[in-house]
Amino acid sequence: MIFWLIGSVFVLGILFKTPWMKGKVGEFTVNVATSLHLNKNEYINIRNITLQLNDGSTTQIDHIIVSRYGVFVIETKNMKGWIFGDEHQSMWTQQIFKEKHRFQNPLRQNYRHTKALEEILALPTENIMSIVVFIGDCKFKTTMPKNVFINAKYTSYIQSFQEEKLSAYQFDMTIETLSQKRLKQSFTTDREHVANLSARHNTKPTPTQTTKICSRCGKEMVLRHNRQTGEEFYGCSGYPKCRNIVKGTS
Incomplete structure (x- = not known):
């Protein structure tokens, strides 16, 4: 019996560390906060919805909160540690101790x-308003964008919108359209969406994309990030012989 319990705890420990489970915990936390802080008659929370676009690709959204005050699109991140990033950077950084x-x-x-x-x-x-919600024991070490929040603070931001943007008809049609357009929630839908993402992100750069060249030595510039601030910059690939750097984001 004791070995069964130890084995179960071990398996659960591994499961809770997987990206899939972290995502589910984050989504559940947002569901609870939305239910507690937003009037369910005014704010309709549509969760974990996959939609197919005109080009055949799919997009998967954690939460869409529909109200007369607008449509709020929430991306959830379950992370811990220090977070570095601003709205203009293509990549953000998570730091846990030295990792x-x-x-x-x-x-x-x-x-x-x-x-x-x-x-x-x-x-x-x-x-249509974009919101990012971080769930977990994390702290921003750079200035947080105005529509990025930690835990339940996003609900106050949503409630700050008091001007009606959708008519009663638009409100009802938005909910009906999303209900009709969403793909069936299933393992197959999730698997096909992941395959779609992989295909999109693994596409090779087109010839029109240019490479940054060092103005001092003519070698290629490489995108790097500052270990202290998380800010991005381009450094010469000829380092340490050439120490040229250029501030900026990709």
């Missing part, structure tokens, strides 16, 4: 979601 991990700027990730909803719902840009 660092780079991840895609979630604002850019959510931008694709908001544009997809513009296409599907035929709503103007200003009616």
Whole structure:
């Protein structure tokens, strides 16, 4: 019996460390916070929705909160440690003690979601708001963008929008359209979406994409990031012979 318990605890420990489980915990936490802080009659929370776009690709959105005050698109991140990043950087950095991990700027990730909803719902840009919510024991070491929050603080941001942007008809049609357009929640849908993402991100650069060249020695410039601040910069690949650097993001 004791070996069964030890084995179960071990398996659960491994499971809770997987990206899939971390994502589910983050989504569950946002669900609870939304239920507690937002009136369910005014704010309709549509969770874990996969939509197919006109080009055949898919987009998967953690939460869409529909209200008369606008459509709020939430990207959830369950992370701990220090977070470095700003809205203009393509990659952000997570630091836990001396270990660092780079991840895609979630604002850019959510931008694709908001544009997809513009296409599907035929709503103007200003009616669809992007929000990123970090769940877990994390702390920003750089200035947080105004629409990025830790834990339940995002609900106050949503409630700060008091001007009605959707008519009663638009409100009802938005919910109905999303219900009709969403793909069936299943393992197959998730697997096909992951395959779609892999195909998109593994696409080789086109010849029109240019390489940054060092103005001093003519060698290729390489994208790097400052270990202290997380800021991105381009450094010469000829380092240490050439120490030329250029500030900026990709």
